[in-house]
Amino acid sequence: MDDQAILTTLPVLPVKRTVLFPGVLMPVSIGRESSIAAVDAALKTEDKTIIVVSQRDPEQEQPTTDDLYSIGTKAVVKQVARPDGSTIHALVQGIDRAVLLRVEKTDPYLMVRSRHLPNPSDSGPEIDAMHRAIVELVRALPNLIEAPGIQDAVTALSDEEDPVALAYRVASFLNLTVAGEQKLLEAQTCADLLRG
Known part of the structure; x- marks a missing residue:
């Protein structure tokens, strides 16, 4: 099967003021209940994957897909710390790019159907x-x-x-x-x- 045709349904972690790139390890502090639920859902799966997508407006506290960029990064949740009851600190590692296609559910967290987007491969x-x-x-x-x-x-x-x-x-x-x-x-x- 063509890499580009691979479709997956994954939880979404909206992030503010940053972009996660494939191959990059990034710490994230998470306070929104829906984002914590998305990370918890990813942790319950064997591969612990999630899509990390940047918000267009960092002031938006309950972002919908309209508030997010349409291309994000499929990532693995590598580590989670829960220093208190209201926030978590996660370490996520980008795997590859993903195009958000459609919303599968919004409660208790955003879950989307996405398509793998291969990295650029031109050379010369x-x-x-x-x-x-x-x-x-x-x-x-x-x-x-x-x-x-x-x-x-x-x-x-x-x-x-x-x-x-x-x-x-x-x-x-x-x-x-x-x-x-x-x-x-x-x-x-x-x-x-x-x-x-």
């Missing part, structure tokens, strides 16, 4: 050149930033051979707007992603 001399340029910029970071662990991060990033994975990982470190991050997540070609 232009992609190779942009990939090398990004690696060179990453290698220059220790000269520009003094931060604990920067050299380890640079080593990990500069060893990344997949231009898409590199772009997603670098984007997760940058201080981009949600709209800017979402544009990268939605990019249909490597060239568009690397130019973004």
Whole structure:
């Protein structure tokens, strides 16, 4: 079966002011009852998967699919801590992109039917050149930033051979707007992603 034709029904975790990229591990603090219920539902499944989708308006406390971007990231809930009764802290790891197709249910949490969206896979001399340029910029970071662990991060990033994975990982470190991050997540070609 074609990867693009794979349909799944999964709980949705709406997030504010950030975008989760495939391959990236991200901590999330969750306080909404519906979002906690979505994470709990994912934890009850064997693969612990959920779709993490960014909200268009971070002030919206009860987002519907109209308040969310239509492309998110299928993720695995890796870890959950419950420090008090009203919030949870979760660690989610992006797996791949997903297109939200239709709502399956809204109570007690949002669940949607989604379709797998393959990562961009175009290649060629232009992609190779942009990939090398990004690696060179990453290698220059220790000269520009003094931060604990920067050299380890640079080593990990500069060893990344997949231009898409590199772009997603670098984007997760940058201080981009949600709209800017979402544009990268939605990019249909490597060239568009690397130019973004």
